[in-house]
Amino acid sequence: MSAENQSWTIESKSSLLDLKLNEVWAYRDLLLLLVRRDFVSFYKQTILGPLWFFIQPLFTTIIFTFIFGNLAGISTDGLPKPLFYMAGITAWNYFADCLTKTSTVFKDNANIFGKVYFPRLIMPLSIVVSNLVRFGVQMILFLLMMAYYHFVIGAPFNITWAIALFPVIVVLMALLGLGAGMIISAMTTKYRDLAFLVTFGVQLLMYATTVIYPLSTALEKYPAYAWIIEYNPMTPIIETFRYGFLGEGAFSWGGLGYASGITLVLLLVGIVVFNKVERNFVDTV
Template sequence: MWDWEVKTKQPWFRFGIRELFHYKDLILRFSKRDLLASYQQTLIGPLWVIVQPLLTTLTYVLIFSRVARISTDNVPPLLFYLPGVILWNYFSECLNGTMGTFQYNAHIFSKVFFPRLTVPVSQVLTSSFRMMIQLSVFVAIYGIYMLNYDLGVNRAVVLLPVSLLLCAGFAFGAGLIISIATAKYRDLDTVLQFVLRLFMFAAPVVYPSTIIPEEWKWLFWLNPLTPAIETIRYAFFGSPAFSLLPLLVSVFSVGILLVIGLVIFKRNEVRVMDTI
């Protein structure tokens, strides 16, 4: 038996988090669907999870290390670029999946009711699964390099989950806000894809933070992806010098972004369906 409560107004801070626990099976089904759909009718199937970041990293090694000769702080180029590539891929996949919530699922939303938040959550879960596999590959390659290089994991490795949550939270919060806008203005997606490609160079994916001029470092560290990537590099390579303050600032700013994103999403999720 169902109990329905009809209200004239919705509370401002209604996040809908509790509803997600009742629909956890649906979230897992969506995630499984996305994983299977990603590798259907492909030559090497799920191996793309491993091949894609490795090919990207090798390209960066050739262009930025061999040709442009950008410093990698005395870290082997392959090891230096790979964590940045993995975290950037994780961020961009979570962002793209979240901001396309209404565009690519309108046919489902118009037929049956369920919490709309389950879709972006499942997208983040799918991307997290891929990211964990890629991190495992990085750890394996790191272990091989340890045989010939003086490498060692330090205590900062306990902050690895914080770095990953920063990437996911930043992408999720921003994606929820953008999903409302792209549902109404379809051409925004094209513009945002271009901006996203440029944004990669605002994060230390292909260069270390040590090459940033002092007068611009305060702005550079405001990007939540910067402490996320640099924390992982410090944990595995011991460089660059680690500071906890930028990480704490990023955690605080991403937390605010998440709250804003959830509020905007929940207040507009029904209204948006009238414009699709």
């Protein structure tokens, strides 16, 4: 066969479910650099800097306590209102940050993706890890508040055995935000308007989660709409979080298993979509 009649076909041998974890591990230094970049750039040229880690959830807790606890009179299952809201806010903020920041990873890093090769999964993973630092700081604030209410005020709440599930809860929140965020990020490469709806949608989703009210109240007062809250995968996660640290919450193995199943499905779909889009997204972003 002459050289003029020969043809070459270049195809990728990697599957859509290939995470390239060996490459991610090889580029772990880049992951740490991106985590540091996210941390520094977010609070660069701010007066209070990392203190915003404490200020944001604290102010949100005060507002929720005043509006929903005092004015609206929504039940907190007998828990001190600030503790109840701080627990929900701490857990929700980590999931919401992972989701919103991962959902724009293609658009925000298009210039970098088009110039140099590295495992693209590094970017969303760096977001999850950098948000974990913020979550850790806010957990310290939550634990300090727990200590204050226990030793100074003597508030009635009890730490239960479910606190041992805390690592599982953190992993579920991270993977749920990562999976959903990768799906949305892939969609925003073609539908730019979706990026503007994410932040608004996450805020609405918070009200369909037991952040500002317990599940028992939703089931009692709004039975017709309670199914929306029950089928929200973040609801059993937050309820388990509260039950473990404060002793109140609608904990069930079935609910936690349901949340784990939804998380696994979204993560697998997110990986498939992410790996498919990353191959040609530079042409569309």
